[in-house]
Amino acid sequence: MNLLRKLLFPFAILYGLITSIRNFLFDKGILKSYSFDLPIIAVGNLSVGGTGKTPQIEYLIRLLSDKYKIATLSRGYKRQSNGFVLADATSDATILGDEPFQFFQKFATIQVAVDADRKNGIERLLGQQEKPEVILLDDAFQHRKVKAGFYILLTSYGDLYSNDIVLPTGNLRESSSGAKRANVVIVTKCPSNLSLDEQNEIKNKLKIAENQQLYFTYIDYDEYIYSENKKIKVDEIKSFDKVLVAGIAKPEPFFAYLQNANDASLSFPDHHNFTDKDILEIKNLAQNNIIITTEKDYVRLKGSLPNEQLFYLPIKSSFISGSENFDKTILNYVERSTTNRKLY
Incomplete structure (x- = not known):
């Protein structure tokens, strides 16, 4: 940790307090979260920087797109457009951002949209003539205005959120206690031969709750x-x-x-x-x-x-073990949510 970051520690305390109050207000319903009548899976992290969100979103697309109409919704980081944009033949990386444009180029059957306001983005997607059946929210763990039905939290091996503190002294966008909102926690970028002993050690460090599932993945190069x-x-x-x-x-x-x-x-x-x-x-x-x-x-x-x-x-995210159980968890959530939607 460099000297400047250490000197900014009082601001980290203030930032942590502000984000904790914000989360408390959302948890208590004082600030409103909006739910939608379809399966929504949010993939995100607690830290800034690369934890492997893009390959994880692509994994979900491959898992679900044969059976459901999928849409991805991202902020579109560093794009040169504003508001809601639904990808079409005229789109490029400057309009969508690099990662959404990558989704658009690789997966011909899905809808790819960008909007910094995820609530507005979902409403616009549901207003399309071809409505999605499942929406994947990219980098939306802190976007509390929308309440997703399922949360996947990513943390990098060697840079666990449990070992970090909030900005600007550390790299966390919010306190590590925010991890309790996750249904699934995935430790990404692991060595492919990560031992069971080290997996258990990491599980204890992350303080995984009984109602949460933990998985370990590695980057698999083409x-x-x-x-x-x-x-x-x-x-x-x-x-x-x-x-x-x-x-x-x-x-x-x-x-x-x-x-x-x-x-x-x-x-x-x-x-x-x-x-x-x-x-x-x-x-x-x-x-x-x-x-x-x-x-x-x-x-x-x-x-x-x-x-x-x-x-x-190309790269992809591969599970060290338990991929079948992860797939089953996701498919069960989507099927259950879709069935409930049809019933009511």
Whole structure:
């Protein structure tokens, strides 16, 4: 923890008090939360920074989209549009934000919407002629104005919310006591061989309640990299000289998975809007070598770098164990909520 963050500790106490009062007012019904007559699953975290929300949302899309009409609703971080936007053929990352645009490109059968006001976004989605049957709220754990039917809380391995404090001294958006609102807690970005002893140790640190489920996931990298019209096996390109580009919160595992001693790597802030200067730097560094970036950054870089040079590496969230039980929990919630809706 740097000196400035330590000096800001009095403000952390004040911030923690304000967020605790806000949560108390919502818990007691003094501030109103709005419920909706369909299954709504909120995925979020207590901390700022990357805990793996995007691969978790994609996991839920794959789990549910064969059986239900799915919509995702995100804030659309760093987008250059305002209000409610429903993705269509004219949309791009500047209109939607990088992660919603990634959903839109990958999953042709779902609706993708952005709105900082989640209540308004849900109402607008339900006003469409093609109404969703399930809504996935992306990064909405603190959005108390909407009461979701099911909450999934993510926390990163090695950066657990139980070991942190609130902003600006720490990285938490609210006190770790907010974790009690979660139905499921997922520890993300774990080593794939995480032992049962360490899982139990983490469970005790997080103080998981009896009514909550705990799971552990790891980042599973694709065996191919992809361009607009080509794919290459990762094993084949690891020995190539290349440039790796990442604008994500914690790029080290991405670099480590692909990098050899001769590779160059460029790291940018999370959700970075690449400037002309950035593009020129990448081109000059790459020359005729291939450029590999994250899937999230690819949607921003596509069109600015040569198609034959630019590739991306997809990732997904995989469960160390218990995936069947997690799937059953989600499917049971959605089916139960959908059945109740039809009955009443």
